Amino acid sequence: APPGPGRRRMWAGGRVRTHGVLRCGEPATRRTRVVSVADKQGRSGPLTFVVVEHLISQGGRVVVEERQDLVYRPAAGSLPAVSGGEVVPAGAGEWAIEVTPTLLFRFSALTYNAHRIHYDRDYARDVEGYPGLLTHGPLQALAMAEAARARGVGGEVEFTYRLVAPLFDHQGLITSATKESDGVTTSVRDMHGRQTATGQLRGVA
Missing domain, CATH: 3.10.129.10 (Hotdog Thioesterase)
Incomplete structure (x- = not known):
């Protein structure tokens, strides 16, 4: 569950690893779990970092392994405008x-x-x-x-x-x-x- 109401979820990065071929037309199973949750203090306020793992299997074998790095931050305030330039x-x-x-x-x-x-x-x-x-x-x-x-x-x-x-x-x-x-x-x-x-x-x- 999100760490609290009003927090913005942002995608920070991830990792995808293939262990085989994901084949079209064949049943696949995805299992998802939360690997870790860490609270830190940032310049904009409290931050919560969450790592989520997805395992996709076909024929009883994991063929795709993915980890997603997510960060929840306060919703107050807006991002500074980025100057254009050349x-x-x-x-x-x-x-x-x-x-x-x-x-x-x-x-x-x-x-x-x-x-x-x-x-x-x-x-x-x-x-x-x-x-x-x-x-x-x-x-x-x-x-x-x-x-x-x-x-x-x-x-x-x-x-x-x-x-x-x-x-x-x-x-x-x-x-x-x-x-x-x-x-x-x-x-x-x-x-x-x-x-x-x-x-x-x-x-x-």
Whole structure:
């Protein structure tokens, strides 16, 4: 259960590890548990960090293991507006994704996320105090994973990612993936060069 009324839940990061192939058309079972809960004091007030684990099995074998890092923070106050500055176009090896209200609405529907901060601009601005529609953390993670896949990473992998700053629709989304000897390093930035997410993909031995 949430740590208290009026707290905002934010996605801080996570880890996805594949142990096999998740096959379409076959029954699957997902088991979820809370791994840990930790209370800390932040600059904006009390914070509660929660780690949730999901295990997806087929044929009696775990094929996908996921951990989600969530943080609950006070709802009072609004996020400071991020200054724009010079636009930094997507360069070689980067992938620019146009973030539109339609994209955010469809991703919300796809992930069964009914929170209005992702598709109702008036609510996001007037009630939550955000400067725009909030781009989903999992959408940024998916973009990083797809950028890594385009670099040739596949099979059984472990993907660890961290969300380091909020990203709003008017700020754009540009992702990149750099291949290294032991995997791929990925990231997301806005159109002005401000980094909002990082990730690493490694093959599972």
